Amino acid sequence: MDFSNRPCNSSPHIDEDSELRRGPWTVEEDMILVNYIANHGEGRWNSLARCAGLKRTGKSCRLRWLNYLRPDVRRGNITPEEQLMILELHSRWGNRWSKIAQHLPGRTDNEIKNYWRTRVQKHAKQLQCDVNSKQFQDTMRYIWMPRLLERIRAGHRPSEVSTAPSNNNPVFYHAPEITQISNSMPSYESCTSVSSSDESPHVSAISDLTDYFFNDISAAHLYGAETQTTSPVYVNQGSDLEHTGWVCGPGEITDNLWNIEDNNTWFWQHQQ
DNA sequence: AATCTCCTCAACCGCTCCGTA
């Protein structure tokens, strides 16, 4: 395992009473933990910490392993697919981060939680509404999620190649792979029904998610067909949305999705 | 160049749940 390029290498604080170390992990501590787990497996974290000679609590060792050192942990940019998944699953389960993380391979509950707090809640704050309010839920559902879906279906541009360093060996998700995922998704027209249970949701793939999504809010409705429901509608996306700056030009990336001021103004005007 | 402000994310804390004696 490559321990170079570690973000935290400053001296950790040492508790005077227990002599337990706190704060950022050093490269040496990481190596000890990884080597110990490689030889003895994980679990029994308190005794693991003692036996490995780490002056850390078991909780700290567990957290370090699960959130950083685990071989399959992915870090780096949250892809549109993952963003969509997070939005969708959070709308179902709320702040059940570990449960949400189970459906995002390689992502940790901590990372998803951080993403939600730093990105999503920030925009709720900008909107001056609660993240759990109907206004914000609708904004996610009727603006951000369709746009994410559109981007997923369109595939990623070269400038949007996301890095997902795993185990300090960068993994690159190139456009063809993303396009493959996008192509595996059902067409809008083919989405007619799907089951979704609170207790046993099957959201194991993007296609499941889109099934749920389109069924729930009606794809035809979203894309300007004549179907009418009580939900807000946005139509003529090729014109209005472009005028709001919503549609990305070549090379523009994700943050346009979160450039909400214009888009939400537009959204709420058109909802009247 | 220096300072300030904001953002990100690793890590900690407190609590709950669960298994075991």
Place this chain on the structure above:
DNA sequence: GTACGGAGCGGTTGAGGAGAT
């Protein structure tokens, strides 16, 4: 039944970095 320890979860904090002034 209950006391205890281990494990896991969600909320929160703070250091460090990036960008703005």
